[in-house]
Amino acid sequence: MWSYLIGFTGFLLTAVLQMSIFSQWKILSGSADIVLLFVVAWCLHDRNKQLWLLVIVMAGIAGSISALPAYIPIVVYLFVFRVSKLFQARLMQSPLLSMLVLTFAATLLQLILSMGYLFVIQVDLNFSDALVEVALPSVLLNMLLAIPIHAIVREIGVYAFPKGVEA
Amino acid sequence: MINKLLTPKNLRNLIIIMVVAGVLFLAISGYLTPVFSFSVSPLISAQSWLSQRYLAFSDFFNSPRDMATLRAQNAQLENEVAMLQSEIVALQENLAQSDILYTLLDFARTNPEHEYVAATVIGREISPFLQYIIIDKGSNDGLRHGMPVVTQQGLVGRIDALISDASRIQLITDANSSVNVKLQTAGVEGLVRGSVTGEISLDMVPVDSEVQIGDILMTSGLGGTYPPNIFVGQVLTMQSKQNVLFQTGSVQPVVDFSNLSAVLVITNFNSVDISPLVP
Numbered sequence: 001m002w003s004y005l006i007g008f009t010g011f012l013l014t015a016v017l018q019m020s021i022f023s024q025w026k027i028l029s030g031s032a033d034i035v036l037l038f039v040v041a042w043c044l045h046d047r048n049k050q051l052w053l054l055v056i057v058m059a060g061i062a063g064s065i066s067a068l069p070a071y072i073p074i075v076v077y078l079f080v081f082r083v084s085k086l087f088q089a090r091l092m093q094s095p096l097l098s099m100l101v102l103t104f105a106a107t108l109l110q111l112i113l114s115m116g117y118l119f120v121i122q123v124d125l126n127f128s129d130a131l132v133e134v135a136l137p138s139v140l141l142n143m144l145l146a147i148p149i150h151a152i153v154r155e156i157g158v159y160a161f162p163k164g165v166e167a
Numbered sequence: 168m169i170n171k172l173l174t175p176k177n178l179r180n181l182i183i184i185m186v187v188a189g190v191l192f193l194a195i196s197g198y199l200t201p202v203f204s205f206s207v208s209p210l211i212s213a214q215s216w217l218s219q220r221y222l223a224f225s226d227f228f229n230s231p232r233d234m235a236t237l238r239a240q241n242a243q244l245e246n247e248v249a250m251l252q253s254e255i256v257a258l259q260e261n262l263a264q265s266d267i268l269y270t271l272l273d274f275a276r277t278n279p280e281h282e283y284v285a286a287t288v289i290g291r292e293i294s295p296f297l298q299y300i301i302i303d304k305g306s307n308d309g310l311r312h313g314m315p316v317v318t319q320q321g322l323v324g325r326i327d328a329l330i331s332d333a334s335r336i337q338l339i340t341d342a343n344s345s346v347n348v349k350l351q352t353a354g355v356e357g358l359v360r361g362s363v364t365g366e367i368s369l370d371m372v373p374v375d376s377e378v379q380i381g382d383i384l385m386t387s388g389l390g391g392t393y394p395p396n397i398f399v400g401q402v403l404t405m406q407s408k409q410n411v412l413f414q415t416g417s418v419q420p421v422v423d424f425s426n427l428s429a430v431l432v433i434t435n436f437n438s439v440d441i442s443p444l445v446p
Contacts, residue, residue: 019290019301024425029364031295066293067327067335114296118363123342125363130296133364138295 004054006160007042010153011058014038015065030137032145035062036110039077040102040146041153043084044095046161055081068114076110096150103146104139111135267429274319275431281394282435284308288427289333296363298341300324300427305332313392313438316430321398321421322346322386323430325438334432339399340365340424347389348399352382359384359399359418369402369416376414378405384418391439 018035025031039058043051059077063070080102087098115135118125193199268285275283286308290301304310306329316323316336324344327337339346344361350372358371372378382402388395398421405416 015293016290018293023291023293026295029295033293033295035293062293067297067299067337068294111296114294118296118342121343123363124360125342130363134295 003046003048003160006156007046007054008057010042010156011035011038011061015061019065025141027137027141029133030135030139030141032138032141033107033110034145034149036076036080036106037103037142037146037149038153040080040084040106041099041150043081044087044098044102044150045153045157047088052078052081069117072110072113072117075113076106079109080106095154096147099146099150100143103142107139107142108135111138264429270319271429271431274317281433283431284310284434285429285431286334287429292335296342298338298344298361298365298424299327300336300338300430302334302336302430302432303332304432305329305334307331309434310334310432311434311437313440315393315397315433315436315438317397317433318422318427318430320423321400322393323422323424323427325392326432336430338424340367340420346393346399347387348384349387350376350378350382350384350402353378356387356389357384365424367400367418367420369405369418370413372405372414372416374407374412374414378402378414378416380404391441393438394433394436 014035014037018033022032022034039055043055055077056074059074060070062073062077066073083102083105084098087102111134115125115127115130190199194203271283271285275281284304286302286304288300289303292299300323302316310326310329312326312329314326316325322339324336324338324341326334328335337344338361339359340361342361342363346359347356348359348369349356353372353376355373355376355378356371357369359367360370361367369384380402384399384401386393386395386397386399400418400420403417403419405414407414
């Protein structure tokens with residue numbers, strides 16, 4: 001329960017920071033998504049089996065904040081949750097590596113789904129521009145910010161998961 | 168009589184007086200200065216040495232207390248400086264905000280045909296593919312879905328979604344946005360589209376029309392989404408290919424979308440949804 005509260009509060013704080021600050025930090029037209037990074041880091045640290053409930057709530061909030069349809073964050077966050085459980089079982093000797101790999105995969109999935117959504121609603125989408133100017137810079141920024149976000153969540157984890165902190 | 172006066176005692180007194188008077192005379196005349204200097208300088212040196220040692224000794228015992236006091240005063244002064252600096256920053260921010268609001272007010276006065284609600288930009292879209300902003304006014308302030316949003320420079324976008332105290336604005340730079348415009352000089356109409364990179368382009372301009380670089384784009388009012396005669400941008404480049412019906416071009420928007428801090432929502436314009444009429 002305590003970890004749910006801390007995780008939810010951290011998520012809300014991250015969402016506020018994302019909308020007010022990080023959405024304006026751009027490389028070309030790409031920007032970082034620290035909300036996704038927080039979800040990735042939290043899923044990697046939290047061993048609670050019922051975490052998927054919190055993940056769905058987080059995805060619902062992200063879906064309501066963003067102009068993207070809600071199913072995109074739900075799919076991406078559940079993907080993060082599922083893969084994080086696999087990583088916890090196999091790659092937890094190197095949590096930073098897990099964070100980087102999962103960040104890369106989740107960012108890529110989110111960007112692909114976003115481009116797919118724009119394609120479906122018949123937006124005149126230039127795939128080359130979308131890839132070079134938006135997707136790749138966004139992946140780069142997310143990879144760069146994954147390390148500090150991982151470190152912060154690990155420190156928070158000391159209070160949230162007193163018995164199960166790794167790394 | 169003289170013998171009576173010149174007794175040995177009187178003679179001794181007289182000699183003493185004369186010697187003292189002579190010494191005084193010599194001292195007043197300055198003849199004894201080297202002698203005084205020679206005799207006093209060791210005393211001065213000794214006193215100076217003693218005084219310095221005393222001061223050093225005194226500092227040794229008093230300086231920790233003085234240092235503590237000075238440090239406390241320094242910390243207090245630093246706090247005051249920091250407080251004053253933060254006040255200056257806050258005042259500068261207020262001034263900048265006031266300037267923006269005054270400019271918006273001027274815009275509202277010069278365009279009295281509309282009713283406006285001023286709002287502050289409080290957030291931006293999470294997804295890098297979409298161009299949306301969030302403002303601090305919502306349905307409680309009389310805002311409704313589809314209302315146009317402008318600044319003193321020109322068109323910003325329209326309300327896409329709203330809750331009681333906040334609204335999400337779709338910018339004209341969004342990939343899913345399109346604005347019907349007219350070119351002021353060329354006198355033809357076209358369509359301004361956004362893109363995933365936040366740039367806007369001009370489309371649907373008849374191929375036989377002569378569009379000049381720098382021509383001003385204003386909303387035409389067609390489609391019922393935006394009111395007419397709001398500035399949108401200027402034509403940067405135009406290109407027409409063979410065997411196509413329309414010219415396309417790039418547009419420089421008049422609004423600086425990266426630095427939006429306050430906007431005006433036009434509340435007396437109801438957008439019309441013509442999508443059911445589109446075949």
